[in-house]
Structure formats: structure tokens, C-alpha cells
Amino acid sequence: MTALWTSAAIANATSGQASADFSVSGVAFDSREIGPGDLFVALKGEHSDGHLHVEQAFSSGAAGAIVSQPVAGPHILVADTARALDALGKASRSRTDAKIIGVTGSVGKTGTKEALYAALDRCSFGKAHRSVKSYNNHVGVPLSLSRMPQDTKFGIFEMGMNHAHELSALTRLVRPHAAIITAIAPAHIGNFPNGEVGIVDAKAEIFEGLMPGGTAIIPHDSPHCQRLRSKAERYADHVITFGFDQGADVRAVDIVPAPRGGSLVTANLGDQSLCFTIAEAGRHWVSNSLAILAAVRAVGGDLATAGLALAEMSGIDGRGRRHLISLKSGGKATVIDESYNANPASMKATLQHFTSEPCTGQKIVILGAMGELGEQSAHYHASLADDILLSGADTVILVGEDMAHTAAKLEQGLDQGVKMSHAASASEALTEVAKLISDGDILLIKGSNYLGLSSAVSALVSGEY
Template sequence: MADVLWTAEEIAAATGGQVAGDFSAAGVSIDSRTVEPGDLFVALAGVRDGHEFVAQTAQKGAAGALVSQAVETPAVVVADTFKALEALGVAARERAPQARRGAVTGSVGKTSVTRAVEAGLRRAGKAHASVKSYNNHIGVPLTLARMPRDTQRAVFEVGMNHSGEITPLSKFIRPHAVAITTVGPVHLENFAEGEIGVAKAKAEIFDGLEPGGVAVLNADNQWFDLLKGEAEKAGAVVRDFGRDAAYARLVDFVVEGQGATVVAELDGQPLSFPIRQTGVHWGPNSLCVLLMLEALGVDRPTALAALADFAPIEGRGAELEIALKGGAFTLVDESYNANPVSMQAALATLGARKVAGRKIVALTDMLELGPDSPRFHAELSQAIEKAGIDLVFCAGPLMMSLWKALPQERRGGYADAAPALAQQIVEAMQPGDVVMVKGSNGSRAGAIAAALSALGLREQV
């Protein structure tokens, strides 16, 4: 088995539970489908009660379980498994006092920035980080509970849909450095105050900041002054980034093939470095990453080397060449999620790109935008025109607002739901075209990206 993460006695001591069969665990899992040999399986209540799967996880090699009722496998028995998971996370943090911890939130880009920070931390030593987008009331304690005791640095992604959700997560992490990538009109239907409510909710990330910690903030965002004020109230040292920044100022962003060069001034000194990204949002994002790595004790050469190697991740700008008769088209997969801020950035990025054929977008509904949702969708037509997009394919009832706002010559096709749109798109593709797919998870933009890949391969055969 891999290195021991938790013994049964340690789990019991952290959670106030009782050992029912001795064991040692190398990992922690809450999903019976992905349990690995040696894991501790935490039986949480959900759509199905996790206790129903304890025996199954034992058959898959789980070392033991964290349960609130008697089971036939080695276990630690507690009163409440969710509270026990939280307690295990706190215990993991407290037994690794040497670990410098960072936390990243924001309306756009938090996962990509977290992954890039992680890349730098791993180059610098023993590191730990969130997996996937484990950024909520379960994901953050779980990520903490998985943190090895010899961790030197760690970074956590923190998300929210409502006010009051980030504060407890920040207090769990107790970060030494935090970043707010940007604030925009996201989850507006849950905020009576509108976008300022979103900004205040993001500012909750400062509530758990260690004394003298660093707050990395986007100087170009309209809520910068509000966020800076809240950070300073919390005793943070503010480091800003962006074109309007005083500390990490973006001077230029030059796209070159499959990457770009970032030209900046960092603390008054000129700095130019390459990255494996073409999205215009990666100009400021790369500076955000550098400042977070600096705050977590990673030296500049190591941080720049990590950025130079960090490639776009699936659903967030990854590219794929798809064969067609007579050539190929390029799929840009931005399907992981969407809101007005990220949609504008993605359209601007495609607009700035040099292509052999046409620039095409396939867009699905942006969700959770409240009563102004039709306007947010219709206004995308302005960004599409500015970017010089040739054809637009739309799917979903909200995207009908954009479809109606488009001139006839830009209308590629419309469908009520995302899966029905893929065939229309692939039939329109010509060699040299670039098609970007973007939309919210709930509107199934990912289904278009997946179907385009499969249809393209079928065409090749």
C-alpha cells in the first residue's frame, strides 16, 4: 500500500469516533465508483445513503470506512459522517503546520488558475491540491482530509452559489494567500443585490486568511476597490494584477502559434515570459498565478517554468484537430462552463486568432443569470461582431435571444437542445475552420464538443 495517510486511531481521535476494526488508509474517498485500494470510504448521505455501498467499496479494496451505523467491514463509527469529514480536514491542516496554503476563487478562471498554481507548487516541493472542481462544502473538507502530513504547500479551489458559503470554507483552509481572479454576473438569480452581492460573497475568502496573509486581486475588475477594502480590513497585504495594476502590470499579450508571450512589469521591473495559452484572459491570469506562487514561497524561475509548461485543460481551451474529407478543422473546447465574462473573453480570443478558414462558434445557454438573462445573451452579438466571427450556432431557449439579434449572414444553425446541434455544425465544417464550443454545464455544451469529435472521426473513416 502507498504511504499511510490515516490510521484508524488517528481518524477516531480527529472525529471523536470509535474504532471498529483496525486499519490504515492511504487515501480518502466519498464516491464508491472511484474508490481506490487502500482508501478510507466516507459514507455520506446523498441521493443514496453511502452506507449502502460500504461492502462494495471493501470488495474494491477500501481499507476501511467512516460510518454512522454498524457495518461488517473495518470502520470508525461516528455520530455524523459529514461533520466527521470536516473534523478530519481540520486535523489534517493542524498536523501539517509547515504547509503554506493558498485559496483561489472568482467568477471566471478559478479552476485553471488553481491548476496552474498547483503546477508551480509541485515543481517546488511536496505539494497538495484540489482535484477536479472540488470546491464546495464537501469538496474543500475532503481535499483537506487528503492532505499528507509532510505537505510543504497546498492550493484549494473555493466556489459558491450563494452568500455565506465561502466563509466557512476559508476558515477550514486558513490560507496564507488568496486570489480572486475576477468578479462578474454569475449566479445572479441567487443575489438580490445583483453583481455587488457576488463581489461581497467572493470577499468572504478573506474571512479565514492567516494574519499578514496576501490577497491577490484583479485591478481591472470594477469591484477592485470594494475587494481591496475588505482585504485590508482583514489585515491582508494586497497584491494587484492587470493592465491597471500597480504591482503586477500587464503591458502586452502577444499570441504566437499555440502559445503567447506575456509582457509585464512586476514590482516595477520588466518581465517577459512565454505561456502555452492563447486565451486573452491568460494575460492577467498568468500574473495572478505568479503572485500566488510568490506568496506561497515559490521562486520566480520555478514559477515561470511551470507557466511555460502548463497546457490548456479539457473543457477550458483544449484543442483538437478533427479530420474531414480534404483536410481538418480545429475544435476549441471551452465547454466546461460559461457566463457573460468568460464568454466575452473566449470570443475575443477567437477573434484575435489567425485562421486558414472561418471562425465559428457553437454556444449553449448561460444559466443562473436571473431576470436579465435574455439581455446578457442578446448582447453577445456585439462581442461576436467585434471579434469578426463568421458563423454562429446556438442551442437552447436562452440562446434564442442571441439568435434573433444576429444578422442573417452570421446564422449558422439553431437547435432547441445541444445534442441536436452537433450534426448541423459538422456538416458546415470546411478544412481550415476553427470552431469554439462554449456554454454552461447544465445546457450540455460538453455534449456538442464530444459529438463533434465523434462525428469528425466518423467522417475520417
């Protein structure tokens, strides 16, 4: 098996000094994720120092480490380990002929990235690479790049941002041939003094790193489409729009429910049409699929294979995975795990789809607060009430301080048959739902990651509640 990196190549890329000859098969900066043959990058953070965990990394099988101070064990000595990781990512990008896709957006990034990987890995016979988890920031992106094998045919990288100018730096590392913006929504709006326009401009930074001849893929139905297009045209040779409206370059012309869930879609790509199934349910997934088709085509992938991959996609932990759980009281219930993140757009889309979920018992919703909304937080949380009322939920458990605004608005419109409560924490919400969930129920759990609602999902799935 060909090594991912040799010590000589790492030293050359990082301008470091190798203590010994070694080769590695993987790269990690978290000592808990180290496996046999990996390279451990000892990063220094505000509250941690990876050098304190070098010994643990070697005990777990690390073949070498990047460090800024000498250690016992094979290593590359550098002046700054964070800069060295950046340099290793750049070197990885430079040594490959792979077609690269960058993905950003307020919602749908991870699902789109995973679907692209499934489509392109299939048609390249296992030669696709993507960023794992949500490694999409200033550390996660160079890490994901450094993990890319040299003979990769397609690379897919998720890029996120909380502030202006973050994507500008990330996309210049990734240097994509095609760049997707899935959707624009008021996520992290509290960090942008000029509101949603600031988010639009920050997301459009992804086009700054496009390779010559590159393609920008933007949402046609967004009210910001024209602003995105004008930004994209500065850097892209091709701009492709996707959506539901007549003018979109890649457009859904027919959508019907699939027999086993999901959607049957007919898409028009201008010079051809494609009929395919999406395993994931919801109009937002139809939109994502159109962006996926546009990107697959832009990098020379196979559209038919992409259609097959979309039909076989299963939910992602924290982003729509469904669990059929056994209840302590007897019977079974369904848990929909949307616990990883939440913003006004994703909340609305998820609650809209929940309306059509078939259920023989009661519909229960645990909704956590949305973070980083700044001065508009009260407005956006209060606005959730209308979507909750339309969702068909029988019981609503709100979690987090900001949900007080939602509760106040809900109390004005709740039917007598709908129950609502307000929990301070994920554990309190779990205790409450454990008392009322019963056979045939369906439970939706969604909220910002900082609330830790994933712990409630884990407890319900494992039966430890």
C-alpha cells in the first residue's frame, strides 16, 4: 500500500526537520482519533496544547508527529504546527490532478458534500475523497486536504464560516474547479453588522479560489441570486443556477413522493433531462440534488451514477438520520435526529417536512435554540411559532433560554390539544420526553449543537434514558 506521506515529503512541505525516516497512512490532530500509522499534528490552541498528548498518540500507533518542540519518537520539527498543517494541505492540493469541488452555504453543506462523495466515489471506483464530519474551518480544511491521497480523482471539501474573510482563505487552500453555494439564510447573522447581505458576500468568497475555467453553482430561487452571480462572474468562467423557477439552468420540473419515502424527481439540465429518486425526504433535498447534478457534470462525473447514489443516500447523524427505537414501556417509536445545527431556514424546512410525516401515534418535537443570531434573535425565535403550529406536532418541548420568545408567541396560538413546555437543558428535555413517548410516536429533535441535544438522541437510541 502506497504511503500517504513520507517523512521527507512532510519535511519538504512544511520546511521542517525530520528526526528519522518514517511514512504515514493518515493524519489527525486529535490524539483520541489516532490510529496505527497516522501522523499526529500537535496543535496549540487557547485552552489546549497537542504536545501534551504526543505520548498518547504514539501509544495509539502514530507513526510520526509534527511538533514545534523535540519529542521522544519520530517527528518533524517545525516553527509553528498550525502553519505546518496549512502547508501540508497546500502541498497535498498541489500534487494531485483530482477535480475538486468546494461546498458552502447556510444549510445543506454536509449532506451535499456526502452525496457528491457517494456519486463520484462510485463512478471513479473508489478514487474520491472528502472532508469527514464537519471539518470545514481553518483547521478542518487543511487537515482534510492533507488526508487526500495523491491518486485521488475527485475531491469534495466542505467550507464553513462565521465571519467575513474566512472563506476567502479556505477556498485559496482548496482551489476548487467547481464551487457550490447551497442556500443563503440568516445563520451567524449576529456576526454581520450589515445583516444578510454580509452573509451573501461572505459565502461568495468561495469563488475567489476557483481554478481557471472554474464553475460557480448558485441557488436561482434565492432573493440574492443576482448578487451572487455578480460576485461569481469575477472569478468563474461558468455560472450555473439551480432551483425550481423557470429560469434556473438546472431545474426540477416534476416532483412526486417516492413509494418508500423521499422524492421522484425529473430535472432539466438544459440539453438533457434526468429522472431519479432521492432517498432523503423534503423539498430542501430536492434543491440540494440539483446542485449536486450541476457539480457532477461540471467536473466530468457520471450523472446516471449520481442519480443512483442519491437513491441510496441514508441520513447523517445529527442531520436527518432516522432511528427506530425500542421503548422501555414497550413498542417502538421513530426518532429523527437533526440535533447538529439549526438556523431559521433549516428550522422552517424541517418543520415543513414534519407536517407530512406519517404517524400512528403522537408527533413530538424537541426544538433547541438557534445560536449566533445577534440582535435579531428574539425576532427569529418568535417567528418559529408559526412553523411549529403548522407542523402537526401534538407536543412541543422547547430547549434553551432564547426559546422563551418562541414560547411566548406559541401560547397565543396553541390549540387546546397541543401541549407545550420549556426545558432549560437537553437532559431536562430528555426526562420530559421519556415520560410521554409511546408506541407509534415520531419524535423530531433539532437545535444548535451547543445545546447538546445529540446526547438526548444517543440516550433514546441506546435505551439509557
